[in-house]
Amino acid sequence: MSKILGIDLGTTNSAMAIVEAGEAKIIENKEGARTTPSVVSVSKSGERLVGVIAKRQAITNPQNTIFSVKRLIGRNFSDEEVKKDKSLLPYEIKERQDGGVEVKIGDKWYSPQEISAMILVKLKQDAEDKIGEKITDAIITCPAYFDDSQRKATKVAGEIAGLNVLRVINEPTAAALAYGLNKKKDQQIVVFDFGGGTFDISVLEVNEDTVEVKGTGGDTHLGGDDFDQKIMQWVVNEFKKEQGVDLSKDTLALQRIKESSEKAKIELSTSMETEINLPFITSTDTGPKHLLLKITRAQLENMVGDYIEKSINLVKKTLKEVNLEPKDIEEIVLVGGQTRMPKIQEEIKKLFGKDPNREINPDEVVAIGAAIQGGVLRGDVKDVLLLDVTPLSLGIETLGGVSTVLIAKNTTVPTSKSQVFSTAADNQPSVEIHILQGERPMAHDNKTLGRFILDGIPTAPRGVPQVEVSFDIDANGILNVSAKDKATNKTQSIKIEGTSGLSKDEIEKMKKDAEAHAGEDEKRKDIIEAKNIAENLIYTAEKTVKEAGEKVSGEARKDIENKIDDLKKAKDGDNIEDIKKKTEELSQLAQKIGAEMYKQTQEQPKQEEKPNEDKKEPEEGEYKEKNG
Amino acid sequence: MEEQNNNEIENELKECEKLRDEYLAGWQRAKADFLNYKKEETARISELMDYFRAQQILEILKIIDNWDRAMKHKPKEIKDSVWLKGIEMIENQLKELLKSEGVEEIKTIGEVFNPEIHEAIEETDGSGESGEIVEVLEKGYTLNNKLIRPAKVKVNK
Numbered sequence: 143m144s145k146i147l148g149i150d151l152g153t154t155n156s157a158m159a160i161v162e163a164g165e166a167k168i169i170e171n172k173e174g175a176r177t178t179p180s181v182v183s184v185s186k187s188g189e190r191l192v193g194v195i196a197k198r199q200a201i202t203n204p205q206n207t208i209f210s211v212k213r214l215i216g217r218n219f220s221d222e223e224v225k226k227d228k229s230l231l232p233y234e235i236k237e238r239q240d241g242g243v244e245v246k247i248g249d250k251w252y253s254p255q256e257i258s259a260m261i262l263v264k265l266k267q268d269a270e271d272k273i274g275e276k277i278t279d280a281i282i283t284c285p286a287y288f289d290d291s292q293r294k295a296t297k298v299a300g301e302i303a304g305l306n307v308l309r310v311i312n313e314p315t316a317a318a319l320a321y322g323l324n325k326k327k328d329q330q331i332v333v334f335d336f337g338g339g340t341f342d343i344s345v346l347e348v349n350e351d352t353v354e355v356k357g358t359g360g361d362t363h364l365g366g367d368d369f370d371q372k373i374m375q376w377v378v379n380e381f382k383k384e385q386g387v388d389l390s391k392d393t394l395a396l397q398r399i400k401e402s403s404e405k406a407k408i409e410l411s412t413s414m415e416t417e418i419n420l421p422f423i424t425s426t427d428t429g430p431k432h433l434l435l436k437i438t439r440a441q442l443e444n445m446v447g448d449y450i451e452k453s454i455n456l457v458k459k460t461l462k463e464v465n466l467e468p469k470d471i472e473e474i475v476l477v478g479g480q481t482r483m484p485k486i487q488e489e490i491k492k493l494f495g496k497d498p499n500r501e502i503n504p505d506e507v508v509a510i511g512a513a514i515q516g517g518v519l520r521g522d523v524k525d526v527l528l529l530d531v532t533p534l535s536l537g538i539e540t541l542g543g544v545s546t547v548l549i550a551k552n553t554t555v556p557t558s559k560s561q562v563f564s565t566a567a568d569n570q571p572s573v574e575i576h577i578l579q580g581e582r583p584m585a586h587d588n589k590t591l592g593r594f595i596l597d598g599i600p601t602a603p604r605g606v607p608q609v610e611v612s613f614d615i616d617a618n619g620i621l622n623v624s625a626k627d628k629a630t631n632k633t634q635s636i637k638i639e640g641t642s643g644l645s646k647d648e649i650e651k652m653k654k655d656a657e658a659h660a661g662e663d664e665k666r667k668d669i670i671e672a673k674n675i676a677e678n679l680i681y682t683a684e685k686t687v688k689e690a691g692e693k694v695s696g697e698a699r700k701d702i703e704n705k706i707d708d709l710k711k712a713k714d715g716d717n718i719e720d721i722k723k724k725t726e727e728l729s730q731l732a733q734k735i736g737a738e739m740y741k742q743t744q745e746q747p748k749q750e751e752k753p754n755e756d757k758k759e760p761e762e763g764e765y766k767e768k769n770g
Numbered sequence: 771m772e773e774q775n776n777n778e779i780e781n782e783l784k785e786c787e788k789l790r791d792e793y794l795a796g797w798q799r800a801k802a803d804f805l806n807y808k809k810e811e812t813a814r815i816s817e818l819m820d821y822f823r824a825q826q827i828l829e830i831l832k833i834i835d836n837w838d839r840a841m842k843h844k845p846k847e848i849k850d851s852v853w854l855k856g857i858e859m860i861e862n863q864l865k866e867l868l869k870s871e872g873v874e875e876i877k878t879i880g881e882v883f884n885p886e887i888h889e890a891i892e893e894t895d896g897s898g899e900s901g902e903i904v905e906v907l908e909k910g911y912t913l914n915n916k917l918i919r920p921a922k923v924k925v926n927k
Contacts (some may be wrong), residue, residue, distance in 0.1 A: 185885070425843060
């Protein structure tokens with residue numbers, strides 16, 4: 143079965159998405175953009191153009207470039223809305239015989255359905271090119287206030303485009319679907335859709351398997367573009383005040399101001415202040431002039447305050463119409479790029495007393511929801527093979543009581559991981575494998591899942607034996623831990639059932655504990671690490687002195703033994719600076735003695751050159767020592 | 771009695787075989803999905819890198835636009851100065867750098883307007899062919915033959 147394309151057929155921009163491997167994702171168009179302008183044109187040479195290319199030539203071909211056709215689809219020529227829009231649209235429209243609307247491109251008349259179909263054809267073709275599969279089925283969205291005739295016309299547009307339109311679903315419903323809000327029963331949801339040119343509010347009620355539209359409201363001529371206009375006006379006015387030059391008739395200057403106004407608006411969603419920096423914006427008899435203006439978030443909020451207030455009032459009005467209070471609303475969903483503005487989010491929070499859902503890109507959320515609806519129809523989203531993740535990290539205790547993670551939290555299971563460890567003391571006959579679960583760096587702060595002992599390790603200096611510890615979790619969460627001595631192949635293992643036996647609350651608590659103690663835990667871990675380094679150094683230093691025998695003079699021997707004692711004392715305390723300092727001192731002295739010994743060796747008849755340091759470390763990747 | 775048992779076992783075996791086939795198919799699919807995902811991911815990462823590179827170059831181009839504007843307004847007093855020569859050399863250095871990165875300027879003046887690479891900002895009544903580009907308001911560029919910014923132009927009516 144082929145994939146189902148979810149299409150958000152917008153007034154200014156359209157977007158599309160599909161479900162792949164159970165997840166919805168946006169498909170980019172041929173030009174590489176995630177949204178496509180809903181603009182159609184036939185060029186002077188008779189070529190049909192759709193999207194950004196149609197938009198780029200609009201100026202040279204305004205009578206034949208159709209935008210905002212969604213405002214006309216499925217409407218009667220005598221509708222109030224059409225009358226209002228007619229004066230705003232630069233292309234010709236007339237009444238069709240059946241009372242509908244027709245638009246003119248070149249010398250041909252088209253129905254709005256046919257124009258929408260041209261957009262849909264482009265989307266379909268681009269999607270097919272992108273995913274390399276033929277697409278026949280689609281879900282198309284429309285505003286919640288669309289009547290039967292408008293919905294039918296939308297469906298017809300899809301059919302003209304060669305698509306089998308499985309459903310025409312409401313834009314707000316799609317947005318709610320994208321957030322999975324359809325699963326919660328008896329919920330009232332408000333969808334706040336502030337697009338480029340339109341503002342829609344919908345109140346939805348989710349019941350058993352149905353999403354019902356309880357009410358709609360908004361303003362079909364209020365959008366983010368109005369915000370840009372306000373900034374542009376302000377820039378032009380400020381420049382006039384400062385420099386006495388009117389830029390409102392200068393096409394090029396206006397073009398540059400428009401771009402930087404939109405950029406400033408976007409930047410002010412994340413920063414408190416930005417700059418509009420346009421050098422050589424114009425030139426007069428006195429020479430070139432530059433435009434440099436600072437604009438703050440507060441200034442912007444002031445400029446567009448009326449629009450925001452209007453939108454909030456419209457929400458209140460819509461709620462009143464359906465006899466609901468803001469407190470009755472369980473979820474708020476944000477749609478449309480303008481909802482990224484912090485002030486809008488703030489006002490919504492103020493009205494409803496809760497944060498709106500805004501994790502999904504508001505320009506893409508409707509298309510995503512449409513694709514999900516397609517996935518549900520196709521049976522994609524109901525994935526039978528649900529794979530779990532480990533909620534907490536799993537590991538073992540190593541030298542100094544440190545918890546060493548083998549399988550990190552959020553790893554998808556089934557999975558397995560192994561690591562080689564060694565002994566902490568000379569001639570250590572056995573190692574204890576202490577299995578831990580949790581995020582804290584110290585073993586005793588985490589939960590013990592089990593322990594076992596691997597014995598029979600042949601006598602060897604510390605760090606030499608190689609014990610391979612393997613963790614394996616199956617799809618049911620059953621953990622198998624085994625330890626193998628690589629020299630003797632002797633193996634011990636343990637099976638732990640119900641590693642995810644912890645309740646959700648317990649898991650949350652453990653995660654929170656880890657966050658709360660992150661600082662002190664880090665400090666404790668540092669101390670343990672410093673102690674481990676110190677202990678290693680003491681061990682090697684003592685060994686060197688012993689092996690050197692007569693080669694080290696009595697005085698030097700005395701010196702180094704003193705330093706070793708100092709470090710031993712420091713190591714028993716908890717003063718990390720002291721341990722580090724004494725470690726450094728002993729290390730330097732040991733190096734000096736080492737150099738002295740080396741000189742003596744050179745004076746003696748030449749011996750075979752020994753590779754030194756490299757030999758000390760075992761060759762396995764990350765070698766950690768295990769406290770026996 | 772025995773026959774019934776045998777039948778039961780046979781049925782169970784059939785059931786098991788059916789499940790085995792189903793699981794094996796699922797396993798193969800999962801493995802294939804994973805390998806395909808890895809391939810797609812590699813392609814996506816390289817696309818993403820191209821995207822970020824283009825974004826950075828676009829930022830540099832904005833500075834070059836302003837540089838071009840500044841050069842159009844050279845003060846008379848320094849027009850022939852050695853200092854200006856040096857500045858122009860720096861300008862060339864920057865443009866050469868972009869060229870070596872695969873950035874190329876889109877042809878405009880005298881060309882026929884093409885919305886694939888040009889964006890019309892204004893129409894004028896000039897002499898010459900209809901649809902011909904008469905003035906560039908902002909240069910357009912391609913990066914490795916892919917459009918990153920259309921040229922903003924004035925077109926003859």
